[in-house]
Amino acid sequence: MRQLFLLAAVICFGMAILKFYSARMNRSGSPADPKAAHQPWTTLTAGEAKERLDASEDVILLDVRTQEEYDSGHIPGAVCFPNEDILPELPLPFEKGAEILVYCRSGRRSAEAAEKLTDMGYTNVADFGGIQDWPYETTTD
Secondary structure: OHHHHHHHHHHHHHHHHHHHHHEOOOOOOOOOHHHHHHHOOOEEHHHHHHHHHHHHOEEEEEEEEEOOHHHOOOOOEEOOHHHHHHHOEOOOOOOOOOOOOEEEOOOOOHHHHHHHHHHHHOOOOEEEHHOOOOOOOOEEE
């Protein structure tokens, strides 16, 4: 009787695991990311970001690294506003519809910042990842 109960428990546990993983998989078999499907900001390549920066002087270039990282080298025209300082209760001094391009070192913090900004009501936010993938000019000025 004890072995039968143990077998039933193992089967139930296995079915629960299968259900959990099948709910997280999309039809192609890769993990479903609900945020990616409803991501309210744009993801750009470095080249696309450069084109936008060259096309308009009104684009806000937001470096969300720390001040020390920014001082060691940043994209010309960038404004340093660390990701940790982007808080809903302290809105940024930009129009909600302004075009904002966000970057960090590798892309993790810029994605977090893009999400925070869109949650705060900014409607034209694009993340182009990290400065480590930026093949264009940087400065320490």
